[in-house]
Amino acid sequence: MMQSMDSKPKKPWQDTPDVSARIVTSIGRIASVMRSGMWEFATAEHLNPTQAEMLQLLQGRKQGVRLSWLAAQLSISAASASDSVSALVSKGLLYKARAEDDGRATALFLTPEGAAMAARIGGALGFAEQAAAALPASQQAELLTGLFKLIAQLQKTDRFPEMRACLSCRFFEPNAHPGKPAPHHCKLVDAPLSVPLLRTDCLEQEPADPVTKARNWKVFA
Ligand code: SF4
Numbered sequence: 302m303m304q305s306m307d308s309k310p311k312k313p314w315q316d317t318p319d320v321s322a323r324i325v326t327s328i329g330r331i332a333s334v335m336r337s338g339m340w341e342f343a344t345a346e347h348l349n350p351t352q353a354e355m356l357q358l359l360q361g362r363k364q365g366v367r368l369s370w371l372a373a374q375l376s377i378s379a380a381s382a383s384d385s386v387s388a389l390v391s392k393g394l395l396y397k398a399r400a401e402d403d404g405r406a407t408a409l410f411l412t413p414e415g416a417a418m419a420a421r422i423g424g425a426l427g428f429a430e431q432a433a434a435a436l437p438a439s440q441q442a443e444l445l446t447g448l449f450k451l452i453a454q455l456q457k458t459d460r461f462p463e464m465r466a467c468l469s470c471r472f473f474e475p476n477a478h479p480g481k482p483a484p485h486h487c488k489l490v491d492a493p494l495s496v497p498l499l500r501t502d503c504l505e506q507e508p509a510d511p512v513t514k515a516r517n518w519k520v521f522a
Pocket residue numbers: 465466467468470471472473474486487488489490500503504505506507
């Protein structure tokens with residue numbers, strides 16, 4: 302926009318959005334790039350992105366998952382989740398069986414073909430992982446800590462779906478070794494955990510009770 306000679310802005314950067322707003326915009330842009338990577342992969346495999354994400358979510362979950370859990374993870378309605386599940390079942394990538402923890406309920410499981418597809422999906426987003434891996438190790442650890450802090454704040458809004466993360470795990474002991482480079486502890490393997498080793502999707506994770514979960518995330522909030 303043209304600006305007259307005598308109407309200089311009072312402060313040159315006054316229109317710059319807050320840092321918080323730019324953080325959210327940047328995360329949104331990264332998510333869009335990853336979604337488009339997922340879209341390319343999914344299209345080539347005759348899947349839609351929701352179906353691809355479902356296969357990814359089921360990866361390593363040998364006990365299967367409920368439809369309602371999948372819908373919550375993807376922030377979609379149960380009806381939409383059900384449509385995608387039906388499509389995946391008809392493609393031979395998923396099957397339904399009795400839930401191990403409740404014989405009256407149905408759970409969803411990956412077929413061997415579905416498991417192979419889920420593994421390939423991980424590779425489709427390898428470009429983003431490579432970009433993160435190119436950062437110096439100290440910056441990766443800082444970024445991971447910052448993201449945990451942001452997730453901890455989002456958890457307070459009850460909008461963030463459950464993760465198989467250390468901070469939500471019953472085996473996690475926060476600050477068991479105060480002042481040490483690896484201050485936290487995993488009781489399952491009985492070993493100290495540093496922040497760079499905290500997992501966001503651990504196959505051995507078992508959910509902690511809500512009070513313990515809230516206490517663990519509060520360490521980062
Ligand atoms: S490494 Fe796995 S089992 Fe250990 S605390 Fe983290 S999520 Fe739990």
